[in-house]
Amino acid sequence: MGRGGEFAEVFVEDRSTSSAMLDQRRVEELSSGRDRGAGIRVVVGDTTGFAHTADLSERGLLAAAQAAATVARKGGGGVREIALGPLTNHPSVATMLPKDVDKARKIELMNLADDAARSEGSSITQVSVALGDSSRRFVVANSEGVFAADHQVRTRFNVTCIAKGDGGMQTGYRPIAGTRGFELLSGEAVAEAARGAARQAITKLDARPAPSGDLPVVLAGGSGGILFHEACGHGLEADAILKQASVYAGKVGQLVASPLVTLVDDGTVEGEWGYLALDDEGRPGARNVLIENGVLTDYMWDYLRSRKEGRLSSGNGRRQSYQHLPMVRMTNTYLLAGESDADEIVAQTPYGVYVAQLGGGQVNTATGDFVFGMTAAFMIEDGKITAPLRDCNLIGNGPDVLQRVDAVATDFSMTPGTCGKNGQSVPVGCGQATMRLTGVTIGGAAV
Amino acid sequence: MSDLIERAVRILESVKGSEEIEVYLASGVDTEVQSYQGEIEELTNATSTGIGIRVLRDGTGGAQVGTAWAGSLDDAAVRDALREARDNARFATEDEFIAFARPDGVPAVALELTDPGVANTSLDDKIAMAIELERLVRSGDPRIRQVDSANYSDYVAEAAIVSTTGIKASYARTGAYVSVEAIANDGSDDQTGWGLSAGRSPSDLDVAKAASDAIRRATRMLGAVKPASFKTTAVFDPRTAATLFAIIGGALSGEAVVRGRSFFANRVGEMVAAPNFTLLDDPTDSRHFAASVFDAEGLACRRNVLIEMGQLKAFVYDTVSARRAGTASTGSAVRGGIAGSPSAGCRALQLIPGELDQAEIFRRVGNGIFVESLIGVHSGVNPVSGDFSVGVTGLMIRDGQLAEPVREITVASTLQRMLLDVVYVGSDLEWLPSSAAGQTVAIENIAVSGT
Numbered sequence: 093m094g095r096g097g098e099f100a101e102v103f104v105e106d107r108s109t110s111s112a113m114l115d116q117r118r119v120e121e122l123s124s125g126r127d128r129g130a131g132i133r134v135v136v137g138d139t140t141g142f143a144h145t146a147d148l149s150e151r152g153l154l155a156a157a158q159a160a161a162t163v164a165r166k167g168g169g170g171v172r173e174i175a176l177g178p179l180t181n182h183p184s185v186a187t188m189l190p191k192d193v194d195k196a197r198k199i200e201l202m203n204l205a206d207d208a209a210r211s212e213g214s215s216i217t218q219v220s221v222a223l224g225d226s227s228r229r230f231v232v233a234n235s236e237g238v239f240a241a242d243h244q245v246r247t248r249f250n251v252t253c254i255a256k257g258d259g260g261m262q263t264g265y266r267p268i269a270g271t272r273g274f275e276l277l278s279g280e281a282v283a284e285a286a287r288g289a290a291r292q293a294i295t296k297l298d299a300r301p302a303p304s305g306d307l308p309v310v311l312a313g314g315s316g317g318i319l320f321h322e323a324c325g326h327g328l329e330a331d332a333i334l335k336q337a338s339v340y341a342g343k344v345g346q347l348v349a350s351p352l353v354t355l356v357d358d359g360t361v362e363g364e365w366g367y368l369a370l371d372d373e374g375r376p377g378a379r380n381v382l383i384e385n386g387v388l389t390d391y392m393w394d395y396l397r398s399r400k401e402g403r404l405s406s407g408n409g410r411r412q413s414y415q416h417l418p419m420v421r422m423t424n425t426y427l428l429a430g431e432s433d434a435d436e437i438v439a440q441t442p443y444g445v446y447v448a449q450l451g452g453g454q455v456n457t458a459t460g461d462f463v464f465g466m467t468a469a470f471m472i473e474d475g476k477i478t479a480p481l482r483d484c485n486l487i488g489n490g491p492d493v494l495q496r497v498d499a500v501a502t503d504f505s506m507t508p509g510t511c512g513k514n515g516q517s518v519p520v521g522c523g524q525a526t527m528r529l530t531g532v533t534i535g536g537a538a539v
Numbered sequence: 540m541s542d543l544i545e546r547a548v549r550i551l552e553s554v555k556g557s558e559e560i561e562v563y564l565a566s567g568v569d570t571e572v573q574s575y576q577g578e579i580e581e582l583t584n585a586t587s588t589g590i591g592i593r594v595l596r597d598g599t600g601g602a603q604v605g606t607a608w609a610g611s612l613d614d615a616a617v618r619d620a621l622r623e624a625r626d627n628a629r630f631a632t633e634d635e636f637i638a639f640a641r642p643d644g645v646p647a648v649a650l651e652l653t654d655p656g657v658a659n660t661s662l663d664d665k666i667a668m669a670i671e672l673e674r675l676v677r678s679g680d681p682r683i684r685q686v687d688s689a690n691y692s693d694y695v696a697e698a699a700i701v702s703t704t705g706i707k708a709s710y711a712r713t714g715a716y717v718s719v720e721a722i723a724n725d726g727s728d729d730q731t732g733w734g735l736s737a738g739r740s741p742s743d744l745d746v747a748k749a750a751s752d753a754i755r756r757a758t759r760m761l762g763a764v765k766p767a768s769f770k771t772t773a774v775f776d777p778r779t780a781a782t783l784f785a786i787i788g789g790a791l792s793g794e795a796v797v798r799g800r801s802f803f804a805n806r807v808g809e810m811v812a813a814p815n816f817t818l819l820d821d822p823t824d825s826r827h828f829a830a831s832v833f834d835a836e837g838l839a840c841r842r843n844v845l846i847e848m849g850q851l852k853a854f855v856y857d858t859v860s861a862r863r864a865g866t867a868s869t870g871s872a873v874r875g876g877i878a879g880s881p882s883a884g885c886r887a888l889q890l891i892p893g894e895l896d897q898a899e900i901f902r903r904v905g906n907g908i909f910v911e912s913l914i915g916v917h918s919g920v921n922p923v924s925g926d927f928s929v930g931v932t933g934l935m936i937r938d939g940q941l942a943e944p945v946r947e948i949t950v951a952s953t954l955q956r957m958l959l960d961v962v963y964v965g966s967d968l969e970w971l972p973s974s975a976a977g978q979t980v981a982i983e984n985i986a987v988s989g990t
Contacts, residue, residue, distance in 0.1 A: 109878075119631050120634075121606055123880065124606070126616065126620070138578060139581075140581045140582070142581065142585075144587075146588065146611040162662075254800060262923070263924060304951070304986055304988030306990055335685065415585065450918075452917055454914045454918065455914075458722050458730075461914070464915070485949050533948070533949065534988060535919065535930070535948075535950075536986065537926075537953070
């Protein structure tokens with residue numbers, strides 16, 4: 093604070109990662125990485141200066157702080173003493189830390205998944221398995237007295253299968269991921285994921301081009317949560333709101349969705365992929381209700397945006413690493429379960445599309461238009477799930493699609509994902525129970 | 540520059556017994572300025588360095604490779620990385636095709652990829668460009684309601700790759716960009732448009748053009764409607780066409796081929812595209828922003844013709860995928876920074892331009908859709924099966940002219956089909972800051988999904 097910044101923050105991070113890849117039954121590569129450094133942020137008025145350094149010596153940190161403070165250009169400001177309280181420390185909830193895991197055991201699990209996938213049928217021509225873990229410790233201190241540390245351990249296991257048939261190749265994919273240690277992975281769990289990925293690829297060998305146009309859509313529990321992540325999640329991030337770059341700006345208190353929609357962003361779901369004890373600005377993760385029975389109740393906030401509004405951050409300030417500035421990000425975003433029976437929802441849909449798995453999406457928050465990709469889907473005819481469909485995107489407009497939710501079931505589950513925004517990736521969770529949209533545009537090739 | 544090489548060579552001295560070591564060192568200086576409402580909203584000024592180490596050990600059934608990386612070049616970090624890479628190698632499957640690159644006699648093409656302008660331009664001047672960009676967009680049209688972000692960024696990057704198998708390569712690159720997103724409103728709906736300009740130096744940048752592109756793209760989408768589904772010819776603008784070429788480039792990677800993930804496998808010699816389609820990957824063309832002297836294993840980059848007049852000619856290979864395929868590296872190793880391992884990939888794609896300008900393509904197409912932006916490319920394109928479905932915004936083409944704007948629709952086909960359905964290739968080649976340059980391209984039999 094030597095140069096009179098209004099707000100200053102030091103974020104020191106130490107991250108170790110490891111990854112292993114099995115492809116065509118070969119353990120191709122184990123990789124380990126270590127990244128340590130500090131990001132220093134100085135805010136004067138509405139201007140943020142940022143610098144980062146891998147040099148954690150006093151000299152390195154001072155140089156970075158100076159670089160960050162140059163934007164202030166005020167010169168001459170006096171030194172301000174900051175009273176930091178005792179460190180608030182959050183140890184990891186993981187029971188088997190990555191550093192304690194035998195590499196041979198990882199390879200054993202990957203081979204087990206490969207075997208399980210191939211046991212589903214001879215049309216499986218290609219199996220690749222990736223196992224990754226990370227141990228991320230950080231300490232954040234700022235001029236408002238925050239002095240807190242967190243240790244976040246994450247583990248991820250992905251299986252991708254390719255099946256080959258007369259009509260070409262098809263893919264199947266299953267992830268297992270959590271903010272946990274190696275205890276996340278069991279032989280049964282990885283084998284089940286592998287069989288699921290293999291079955292998905294084999295089923296799609298018979299897939300026909302998806303239809304086009306507006307049709308009723310039933311989204312299976314789990315990955316369908318991506319719909320809300322894109323249809324309104326990003327549009328409810330306060331950075332887009334304060335710049336009037338979201339269709340949801342100025343709509344708190346208004347009915348923005350079907351009354352069946354109660355949407356929550358929740359960093360406190362222990363062990364989920366988007367779980368965090370502390371966000372990357374030192375605020376505790378929190379459960380925030382965004383939409384309640386269709387009414388918009390609040391946005392998601394980080395420090396900078398909440399300060400402008402004279403309120404507290406909602407614990408949504410996140411950054412990819414010390415080399416990045418924090419911004420408003422989701423954690424675990426989910427639709428609360430409803431009261432319908434999942435099978436009944438399908439049975440009561442005469443004609444439409446059943447989406448068993450979604451693969452990602454994208455949104456333009458200013459217009460509200462968004463897409464999400466289906467990677468496992470079927471026709472629904474006469475209330476029954478029938479022919480498999482080839483991959484395609486679905487497209488809709490957020491505020492419009494949210495009104496079209498007409499049934500939500502009880503079978504809630506969550507799925508992990510990676511959310512990208514302005515060049516930064518962070519782990520997030522998405523969740524919902526089986527639900528139906530009265531209509532959404534299927535972007536298939538069959539016109 | 541020579542500092543990096545020297546440092547890398549010193550690390551090689553730790554080699555033990557019969558093992559091989561490859562060291563990749565990278566360092567960079569980045570500046571980013573974001574303007575909002577005439578003031579600096581964010582300014583980042585940062586330097587970074589890092590090391591990626593691979594260790595190869597020979598076994599009876601082939602070699603094993605292990606990898607480690609660190610975001611620092613201090614001695615302890617380098618020592619730890621080397622130890623971890625050695626340990627990781629023990630667990631890899633012995634594989635006769637695993638090897639490091641060896642000098643292959645192909646001479647490096649000298650390219651001027653750095654410009655002192657990035658380092659010599661003052662921070663104040665860079666800030667002024669971001670602020671001017673925002674001002675030009677806000678004042679350029681009364682329908683511009685908001686400028687979400689107006690950015691200037693630049694970098695100076697250096698890298699060195701050395702190995703005990705005789706590789707010794709280093710290179711440097713500079714780049715500068717401005718980009719802006721405009722939000723237009725005519726009283727009812729909001730529409731957005733991006734503008735950008737890229738170069739190797741701040742003086743290469745055309746701020747006025749970036750601003751006018753963003754304004755034009757945003758304002759001409761006002762009043763956009765969602766049409767009913769139909770089948771038509773889609774005309775992709777240079778930016779969206781470049782995205783398409785980059786996706787196709789992924790399937791032309793020898794790595795995808797040897798891993799059984801490419802629909803081009805076993806099809807060399809076949810007609811896979813229309814006769815007007817000649818696609819090459821040429822990092823030695825210095826006009827390409829992704830141009831490079833060396834690949835990510837330190838071999839000289841070279842010009843590779845992949846599809847010639849519709850016929851599939853070749854794939855791009857790195858050392859290992861080439862060995863698996865029984866051929867030689869095409870100097871096409873790419874890697875995602877210090878934490879990534881080399882793999883085969885296209886670096887600087889370009890489609891040989893045709894003779895028609897964009898207006899003439901509209902005239903010849905007559906009726907169709909002009910695609911100006913894509914959304915959901917990562918979620919709607921399956922590069923293995925070839926299924927293609929992406930959200931788009933654009934304008935209808937009626938009687939050879941641009942007509943009403945359309946939104947909230949998808950365009951769909953398969954990549955295999957789209958290549959064969961290319962009807963016109965434009966003359967308007969545009970160099971873009973991506974792995975592919977682009978020009979206007981018209982493709983038939985595209986399913987447009989709307990209401």
